[in-house]
Every structure is written in structure tokens, then in C-alpha cells.
Amino acid sequence: MAEIKTVAIAGAGTMGQGIAISCALAGYTTKVFDVNEQVCDRAIALITKTLNQLAEKGKITPTASSEALSKISISTNANQLKADLVIEAIAENLLIKQNLFKQVEALNTDKTILATNTSSLSVSKIAAGLNNPKRCAGLHFFNPAHIMKLVEVVAGAQTEPEVLTSLKVFAKSIGKVSVDAKDSPGFIVNRVARHFYVESLLAVENDSASYETIDALMRASGFKMGPFELMDLIGIDVNYAVTESVYEGFNKATKFKPSPVQKAKIDNGELGRKNGKGFYAYSQK
Numbered sequence: 001m002a003e004i005k006t007v008a009i010a011g012a013g014t015m016g017q018g019i020a021i022s023c024a025l026a027g028y029t030t031k032v033f034d035v036n037e038q039v040c041d042r043a044i045a046l047i048t049k050t051l052n053q054l055a056e057k058g059k060i061t062p063t064a065s066s067e068a069l070s071k072i073s074i075s076t077n078a079n080q081l082k083a084d085l086v087i088e089a090i091a092e093n094l095l096i097k098q099n100l101f102k103q104v105e106a107l108n109t110d111k112t113i114l115a116t117n118t119s120s121l122s123v124s125k126i127a128a129g130l131n132n133p134k135r136c137a138g139l140h141f142f143n144p145a146h147i148m149k150l151v152e153v154v155a156g157a158q159t160e161p162e163v164l165t166s167l168k169v170f171a172k173s174i175g176k177v178s179v180d181a182k183d184s185p186g187f188i189v190n191r192v193a194r195h196f197y198v199e200s201l202l203a204v205e206n207d208s209a210s211y212e213t214i215d216a217l218m219r220a221s222g223f224k225m226g227p228f229e230l231m232d233l234i235g236i237d238v239n240y241a242v243t244e245s246v247y248e249g250f251n252k253a254t255k256f257k258p259s260p261v262q263k264a265k266i267d268n269g270e271l272g273r274k275n276g277k278g279f280y281a282y283s284q285k
């Protein structure tokens with residue numbers, strides 16, 4: 001089984017940040033790469049803030065917080081992607097992910113594991129163009145990744161069993177609970193959860209209820225967050241891309257149809273918490 005000492009993460013957005021915090025808190029040297037310099041700067045600031053908050057709340061010690069921070073580096077230099085395990089958390093787009101992994105493969109030896117955090121795309125297709133598709137698998141975290149314990153481990157058509165074992169051992173080492181999921185659109189959680197979003201958006205579109213009312217009622221019925229608050233947390237663009245991908249993956253089944261309400265938000269540049277406005281407004285501080 002491959003020993004994982006260094007972890008690289010592609011994408012310093014919502015998920016890349018949370019995954020980096022989980023890895024660094026577990027003691028891994030964690031190198032993060034993003035194509036966007038501003039995103040790198042923002043990610044360093046947000047990771048620092050999150051680690052400080054965890055220490056202030058007594059969830060971790062101040063020493064653990066500063067040690068974790070010292071293990072994380074973030075940059076636009078692609079050499080960041082040299083590691084024993086590379087986890088990609090970039091745009092939910094097949095071609096972009098395929099190209100990134102080709103780049104990762106060229107930078108590393110054939111021992112490196114390539115893990116995709118895709119929410120909905122086919123792991124087999126992401127791996128298909130690689131020289132060594134056996135080393136590629138799905139490792140699907142949930143948001144916020146430094147808090148949520150669950151990860152779905154997804155075998156592609158060609159993934160070798162040793163890679164899956166290494167990923168499960170790794171997941172455990174960073175405090176996660178792994179579950180095997182089949183390589184089908186949306187895997188398990190995102191497929192089932194689609195209706196939480198799609199049906200709520202349809203209710204707003206049909207003027208059956210406001211989004212604030214739906215959120216309040218879902219919270220009152222036991223959900224931690226309502227669907228619109230959750231879409232804001234996830235990123236409305238990311239959530240929409242996942243719905244589109246699941247819709248395509250299930251041959252345009254009406255029950256997965258993407259919502260024009262959500263599309264309008266994206267067209268308006270309202271992406272959720274990450275840029276200060278989604279269904280609700282957020283302070284960017």
C-alpha cells in the first residue's frame with residue numbers, strides 16, 4: 001500500500017480550503033495550487049481565520065492551530081502538485097478536470113494517487129485519458145470539509161484496489177469516515193439530496209412559497225439548514241453544475257431538471273457566501 005506523506009490539493013476555493021485544513025491538522029505537509037492569485041491570497045486569509053476560530057472555540061489548541069497553518073502552502077506554481085496524493089477540488093467540469101490530471105501525471109511518478117473531489121462526474125471518465133488510470137479514484141468530501149466526517153470513496157472502472165485501500169486509510173488518518181460509493185451520477189449523497197434543492201427551487205418558481213419560508217420550515221422540521229442557505233454555503237454555481245451533471249447522467253430525467261431560478265442567480269453573479277451574495281447577503285469580512 002502506498003504511504004502518503006505529502007498531500008497536494010488543486011483548487012483553493014471552498015472545498016480546497018476545508019480539505020487543506022483537515023490534512024494539515026492531521027500533520028500532513030499540504031500544498032495547495034490554484035490558477036488564480038487572488039483566490040490563493042483569500043484562501044490563506046480564510047484558512048488562518050478558520051484555524052484561529054477553531055482554537056478560540058477550544059476545538060483545537062492554539063499550538064495545533066499554528067502548527068497546522070505552518071504545514072499549508074498555497075501558490076499558483078504548478079510544482080505545488082508534486083505529492084504522494086493529489087486531491088483535485090477545481091471546477092465541476094469534465095474537460096477541466098481531465099486536463100488538470102494529465103498535468104498532475106506529468107509532474108509525478110506512477111506511484112502518486114490522483115483523487116477527484118467531483119460531486120457528480122464519472123470518475124472513470126475523469127481517469128480515461130490518463131497514462132495510468134489505475135491510480136485515479138474519487139474521494140468526495142462534504143462541505144465544510146474540515147468539519148464534515150463523511151467521505152465517499154469511488155472506484156473508477158480501472159482503479160486498482162490498492163489505491164482504494166490507501167485512500168480509506170488516508171481518510172481515517174484525517175478523522176473521516178469513508179463509505180464506498182458506485183461510480184454513478186451524484187454517487188449516493190448528491191443523488192438523493194438533489195431533490196432537496198430541485199423541488200425547493202420549483203416551489204419558489206411556482207410561487208408556492210418564498211425561499212425564506214422554505215428554509216425556516218425545513219429547519220423547524222429538523223434539518224440543520226434549509227435548501228437555500230445550503231446552496232449559498234455550497235456555492236450556487238457549484239450546486240447548479242452538479243444538478244446539470246446529474247440531469248445529463250440520468251438522461252435528462254425531469255426530476256433532476258436544473259432550475260431557471262438558480263441559473264438567474266448565477267447570471268447575476270450571485271454565487272452565495274463565497275462572493276457575499278446568494279439567496280441571502282453576507283458580510284465579506
Ligand SMILES: NC(=O)c1ccc[n+]([C@@H]2O[C@H](COP(=O)([O-])OP(=O)(O)OC[C@H]3O[C@@H](n4cnc5c(N)ncnc54)[C@H](O)[C@@H]3O)[C@@H](O)[C@H]2O)c1
Pocket residue numbers: 010011012013014015016033034035036039088089090091092093096100117118119120140141142143233234235238242274
Ligand atoms: N462546494 C461544495 O459544497 C462541494 C462539496 C463537495 C464537492 N464539491 C466539488 O469540489 C470541487 C470544487 O468545488 P468548490 O466549491 O471548492 O469550487 P470553488 O468555485 O469554490 O473553487 C474552485 C477553485 O478551482 C480553481 N481552479 C479552476 N480551474 C483550475 C485549474 N485548472 N487548476 C487549479 N485551480 C483551478 C478556481 O480558481 C477556484 O478557486 C467541484 O468539483 C465540486 O463539485 C463541492
